[in-house]
Amino acid sequence: MRLAPISFVSRRVLKSLKELLWTHVLTAGTMTMTLFIFGGFLLIQENLHGLLRGWGSQVQVFAYLESELSSEALDALIKRVRSYPEVESVGYVSKAEAWEKFRRSLGAQSGVLEGLKADILPASLEITLTASHRSRVAAEGLAQRLRAAQGIGEVEYPEEWVEKLGLLVLGIQWTKWVLGGFLFVATLLIVGSTVRLAFLAREDEIEIMQLVGAPARLIKAPFVIEGMVQGVVGASLALFGLWLVFLLLRERIPPSLAIFVPGDAVRFLDLRSAVVLLLLGLAMGTGGSLFALRKFLKRWGR
């Protein structure tokens, strides 16, 4: 495109943004809401995924020991557990260490433990599985054998709810696309309405432009650019809003959850997701404009 049309189109875009400011603000706001909701789901999904990946890489089985276990019996038990083929390592956590760990995890809230005896938590074995045995079936088989062993009270392994959480992530992923799909269609229609309003506001001007031989691309370009601007502004505001909400919520993770979700493990959208969100905004703005333009220009036989 030569410079003259670029300058012409730029002036028309600025003029429209000025004259129909509130219409454009409303449309960009709608896009912000849509992309905020979509981005919110993306954020939750990414973080749950991250947590799952973290947990999945260190599948452990926790065997809580009975209180009256002698040190000889404990050594024998550890030795035996180490000999199981699915076991990579075994760590012993004494009652005192378990108490200290729990107290630390509560952080500022640890005052609630005041008055309680330091030996109320059982000692335990933290058993890490070998890479080839990091599955629910292997963990379950090992747990059964451990339960039968002398000196072991309860056995827990997180794999069961890791899988449940995996299902939750899948659910969030699908909800994101289904809800996102509905919102996108609604937003496209709203963008289309804005373009229609802009068109009606400039109907006479466009008709005269057509009569004097303005190329279709020159007539379309300002509307498409306006849609793109709305999309990028909407997406940027959505990202900014998500970031603010993220900061606010990260500071407020309840201590009880902090054991499972440490503050530094929660992350904002990565660059790729942020770019995807921006591109979605751009696509919605451009798509909505082109859709409405096609309808209008068809009506006018161009």
Next chain:
Amino acid sequence: MVRLFRVSKIYPPNYPALVDVHLQIDKGEFVFLSGPSGAGKTTLLKLLFRQEEATEGQIIVNGRNITRLNGAGVAGLRQELGLVFQEFRLLPSLTALENVALAAEVVGTPRRESRRKAFNLLRELGLKDKHDCKPPALSGGEQQRVAIARALVNDPILVLADEPTGNLDAEMAEETMRLLLRIHERGTTVLIATHDTGLLERFSYRVVYLQRGRLMGDSKQPCEEGSV
């Protein structure tokens, strides 16, 4: 310059606006298209600048068959034409200068050059002091002169005027006609649709007469100005 071969236009459901029209207008001619209301004058002009498509027949403008043009082709055709309408069709929010310059700018003329051309034309048409006025502040005659300036700003090869004096009093109508004659004298082909028989008597140029969509007469006579 303009050739129509057996051109018909039928509006839905079945209203024939033009029927089997043959017409030839040579380069540099000044032609009145006359006839009563509903004769098909405006339809014929609309076919020439492709606001409407012919139902049947072929139309050649400046050596190009315009019956099967795509969007870009229509834009290209209109860039070679100058259009003048009865109701002026000026944008009320723009000044006279901006109205004229817009037509130049949309076909790719740089802004400064467009404004310079627009200003020169307005000066030539006697609107030098009114170039900054918006259409509502201008008289009917002045508005029509702005519209003529807009039609001329891209140096058209053919000017199509649809009842250009229809909204003007006798004096303004006279002045507008003289302007169109000046354009013709420069070598531009001019086709004017009018039902004003007084105009045809005062300006003795070729008259093509339409009635109920059919070409009923064509007085291809030498141009002798009448009793002005």
